Amino acid sequence: MDAELLTRLLALRAAWRTHEHWSPARIASQQTEAFQRLRSYAVARSPFYRERYAGLEGAPLTALPPVTKDELMDHFDEAVTAPSLRLSDIEEHLHNLVENDADPSVPWRGRWWAAASAGTTGRRGIFIWDHREWAAVIASYARVPSWAGIFSRIKRPARVAMVTTRRPSHQSAIISATFNSLLFPTLRLDASDSPADLAARLGAFHPDLLVGFPSALRPLALEQLAGRLDIEPRAVVATSEILGVPESRDLEAAWGSPPVDIYATTETACIASTCTAGRRHVYEDVVIVEPVDADYRPVPPGITGERLLVTVLFSRTLPLIRYEMSDRVRLGERGCPCGRSFRLLEGVEGRTEDILRLPAAGGTVAVHPNVFHEILEEAPVTGWQVVQREDGLDVLVAGTPLGTDLQGLRDAIAQRLTEQGVVSTPVRVFPVHEVPRTPLGKAKLVRGLGP
Ligand SMILES: [Zn+2]
Known part of the structure; x- marks a missing residue:
């Protein structure tokens, strides 16, 4: 077990809980301060960002040029803040992980976790985190069950089953392996296995929390409804794909409550998830999200943007500042019966990939x-x-x-x-x-x- 990682995770979990009731003014000021620290760090240590922000060192976030995945991958070795990191070495590490089906929870070179992600252009992105950042990634996913009313304690941890991918270069596989290594019992399953096979393994494991792609969870819900699967998860979490009405309906019919819907990407970790009132809130203490139109002008709450710019406030090794994603996101207002002050996320489009x-x-x-x-x-x-x-x-x-x-x-x-x-x-x-x-x-x- 990685004691340093566990200590950091528990500290973040406790600290983040105090953020959820911040006033809107406090959220804004904390975001500004965190962004300024991130930019200073990036400009001091990343030749790519130093050149890009020349003359903009004091400019507000919204005045900075966005950065795309292609740009970051083309200039990876100059964009990272750790000069020893080379994209080619990380790619070789990920290739070896897959080739050897190795345990992805073990940090590379003793201090890094890396993952690959495909995007809408099919170009592979490579992202990397150190101990401090990886603890934040893990903490963002650990926030999901607690917002959904499920508390996992060290002495009686919740049992988590993840039906995503076991491929060790994908972030979801690395996260589930990390949770498992931190003594949170986690079953890792592959969404491409047959529903009957998945049902048999889930039936033997009895998860408290069932996490997966909606396209993989729906056949399992049908197995449950047909009496071939008998599990009683306290919550079902849909991830990575758009949660459609038919999936949502079947999951609720099978397990008694509407599924928890999260919005997460490899680059950003979890950005939003549903609370006990059934609404999605943005993790505003962790990321700044800016939906913009086709000309990069901000769109107000209630209007769907053409693109999304995200600033990951805890990113340091590969700083992500106004990082462009093709997701079409619609923000909502603040205020929710659950009492959390973070802004609501009304809609996400454009991430769906055809089954x-x-x-x-x-x-x-x-x-x-x-x-x-x-x-x-x-x-x-x-x-x-x-x-x-x-x-x-x-x-x-x-x-x-x-x-x-x-x-x-x-x-x-x-x-x-x-x-x-x-x-x-x-x-x-x-x-x-x-x-x-x-x-x-x-x-x-x-x-x-x-x-
Ligand atoms: Zn709420």
Whole structure:
């Protein structure tokens, strides 16, 4: 067990509880101070930010230029504040983690945790945290159950089952492994396993808290309703995908209360989650969220932005200041029966990735986008897109070096689909110059045939 990490986690958990009833003025002043400390740190230690903010050292946050994932990845070695970190070394570390199916809770070089994330352009992002930051990431996820009214104590910790991915380069796998290493019993399951298999393992574990992708939890709810699964989680938490009305309805029917909806990304950790009053609040003491229009002008509460800029106040190793995400977010007002003063998050759009329905024996099978992420994120590509056609799947790959084994890539995807029960679906791989985008600049990674 990592005693230093556990100590930091418990200290943060206690400190953060005192923030939830801050006045709006206090929230604003704390955000400003935390942002200024972050900027000073970044300018002092990161050549990338020093150059970018030249002449803007005293400017307010809203006057700073946003930064995209592509920019950060292109300038990673100059953007990080620890000169010993090289993107190529971190990529090699993540590759080895996956290759050896290693325990991702063990810090790399004794002091770092790293994770990879895909984005709407299919380009892989690499993010890294030190002890202090990783404690904040973990604390943000630990806040979710306590806001939902579930308290985990050291002597009687809540049992958590996570149905996401076991791939050790993904943040959700690293988080669940870390919780487990800190003596919070955590069962890690893979959303791409069959519902019957997942149900058997959940039935043996009896989680207090069930966390997962809505697309993976819904079949489990149906197992429960059909009497093939018998668990009584005190809360069900939906993560990573849009929680749709049918999923929400089935989860509530199966386990008796509406699912807790969280908004989280690899880059930011958890940004918002639902309280006991069933509303989502932004973690304003941890992140500053700015929904903006297509021209980067701020949009007021009640209006959906075209993009979201996030400033992660605890980030230091790879500072994230006005980091641009393609999510379309609508903020609400303040004030909630639960008494928390943090602003409400009314809506999040644009994060949904299609679950493909592909032919299987006797009908169709739902294929989670993770299947493609797992293979294509390891491939030598700068972008990718899977397009469902009437006669099979087209996989578009951009930036493949000459001599790339496209046939091998095709075979790997076809084999994974066969393992999922998919039949009669030829897979074709096409190298392209660039992955096609919508007018808003987005490129959906997985495009289905439509409703
Ligand atoms: Zn509330």
